[in-house]
Amino acid sequence: MNPIIELEKRYSAHNYHPLPVVLTRGEGVYLWDTEGNRYMDMMSAYSAVGHGHANPRLIHALVGQAQRLTLTSRAFYTDRLGPLLEYVCELSGQDRALPMNTGTEAVETALKAARKWAYQVKGVPAGQAEILACEGNFHGRTIAIVGLSSEAQYQQGFGPFPSGLKCIPYNDLEALEAAITPRTAAFLVEPIQGEGGIIIPGRGYLQGCAEICRRHDVLLICDEVQTGLGRTGKVLACQHEGVQPDGLILGKALGGGLLPISLFLAREEVMDVFRPGDHGSTFGGNPLACAVALEALKILVEEQLSERSAELGDYFLRQLRQLRSSLIREVRGQGLFIGIEINPRWTKARAVCEALMKNGLLSKETHEVVVRLAPPLIITQKQIDWALECIIQTFQDLEEKLQPSEASS
Template identity: 50%
Template sequence: MSDTRPLGRRDSGGDPAGPAISTTDHIGLAETHSAHNYNPLPVVIAEGEGAWVTDVEGRRLLDCLAGYSAMNFGHRNPELLAAAHRQLDRVTLTSRAFYNDQFAPFVSALSGLVGKDRVLPMNTGAEAVETGIKLARRWAYDVKGVPDGEATIIVAGGNFHGRTTTIISFSEDPEAYGGFGPYTPGFRVVPYGDAAAIAAAIDATTAAVLIEPVQGEAGVIVPPPDYLPRVRELCDRERVLLIADEVQSGLGRTGTVRACEHTGVTADVYLFGKALGGGILPVSAVVADTDVLGVIRPGQHGSTFGGNPLACAMGRTVVGMLADGPYLENARRLGEVLRARLKGLVGDGVVATRSIGLWAGIDVDPALAGGRELCERLLARGVLVKDTHGSTIRLSPPLSISEDDLGWGLDQLDAVLTDLRAARA
């Protein structure tokens, strides 16, 4: 088991030889000079390795968030760092005005891993979603014959697909959409997990169903096992694209390359991000067959940084690690350990848990604590997690975490719940 004893104060602030800046000073500067669009926990991370990070005070902390799955392979993964260093010494950006020697190997590797013909690289997950929306609308007009400007897309309630103006237009979270109108039309929101509601919402204007195979931000909501297969049947029958947002759920998080695999479903379009950049830089991609992605022509969509040599070098390395490495097996094996441990907490301060692979949502009894308080108490014990709505927290440790470290982190959760129960007794 890894040691969490303090290692002593370390320098930070971007200059290892410069003066140390305390946690309080860091937070004060950030609060003074940065926009307040986040409410971070009071910790300032300076270094990371594997599943562990070290803050500016020298405390080692177990990272059980992993950048919302962006750090699936752990901090400073040696294979990813080596790939990044090699490419940094060669060329980092050419723009898509030219080919680069990393582009073809990346798109061919990713298309092969996913089982689709073509890849459209972008940068962030939200960009991948925006690209998927544009793609679905263009396909509806050019292939399905929907009248121009009338295409609609069905989405699920409780969704989280990003924070752009178009994406928040179909969010149900007031914090995400409130005060940012007018909103983009063309979306129909139906309850998540309800295939009958999707069937009722489909009409001649429907271009696509855009869905998360597992809803992450909502609290790791795993739909009924027949949900995605029924949606697939509906899309086939009604000639509608099924777009799977696998930005968080894909690339190993659930123990498979695609979370859709758990129910045997193949989507028409996959959206990837986060882990595709190896935790080193933003990389995202839209993956589909030629009959769908082929509707996009030169000049109709693009990105200055999308498909850049450094991004492609990272993406192809990630694909290789998923194809040949132990990460998927570790996620499946430790996912069962996680599920069993969390099940044992239900009734002892935990109302419900949901998990798939190394990904879990934990609903704590609100009479004990809210999600934020729980995260702060876990921070004090050396574990980093993130709350979501109400008293729900999420766990998504790196796929490289050891069983001992995972067990230690869950021990801290158990201890926090015990302390809370004692305090409320």
């Protein structure tokens, strides 16, 4: 075994199961391991590296700000937070934003805002507010958020969980309508379930959710930590249906793949529930992260990365759907957010990812049956064509070697 892998296994908690490759450098859509082998990145750090590795504009912004000011905490104003919040609010159509660091923290912020809004504005009796989310969701891993999960592993051994959290079926408007009570504060939903396996709801689902929530005075909060900032072919995935949510959660690609920054954005009425001391973060809204995030948003707009994702994602999907293999059950996606569902009679998605790695393409499975393809949005059609050749060859090789599992047939 590689000594670097052994070192990490010895001293790290075993809460991840990485592919057996040690990466040391990245540029654009490529990564290199410690032995000098080059790989195409089809993972983008769960969509966080949308701008590509070592993007020159982002590196310039990072270095320039690091030489000026990195951290003061929100105890003082800085000249970097305001411009970022103005830009992202105008881009998203939201009134205000609250900066945090990780997507999970932004989700927790949204839950706190929704509950306090329910008590102060909607008039829900104290301590009785309810939050709805969907089965198959992934909103993070804190105690409260895994209390909203339907994944047994995420909950096992971590209870008890806070009350007032309910899960309903995804892509089911009748289930949403039936679950709402006078105590319901918010419905938290991913426009596309990423970690759930690139699950895309039926056309009109999000629009229907918005209408139901509006009719019942329930906040619609869209978690766009993975789907936001160009990943699905729009700046925000909710824009595919013209939906303007009451609350919006951004993260991952907001930091340009360089450092963590996240935001909870909402309309005025929701954000006005916060008072000094209600919520905060030492690193939230720090000048370094704000400088990088603002540049990341400007690149997104100026270099038309959303439009690029729509065009190249459509091309990638069309080519993948022509692939004929017994190993593939379905190909689905939107923009450069694509999942290949593997037929479990033949193999698991992990084995496919390991085979792709040997052929120079890096990705990671989700839920054992889906291989995700989410390259940096700067990828070119020529690079996608290379990826297609790699994927086709990998599936052909695997199909020659494998036979359907008798145990699962």
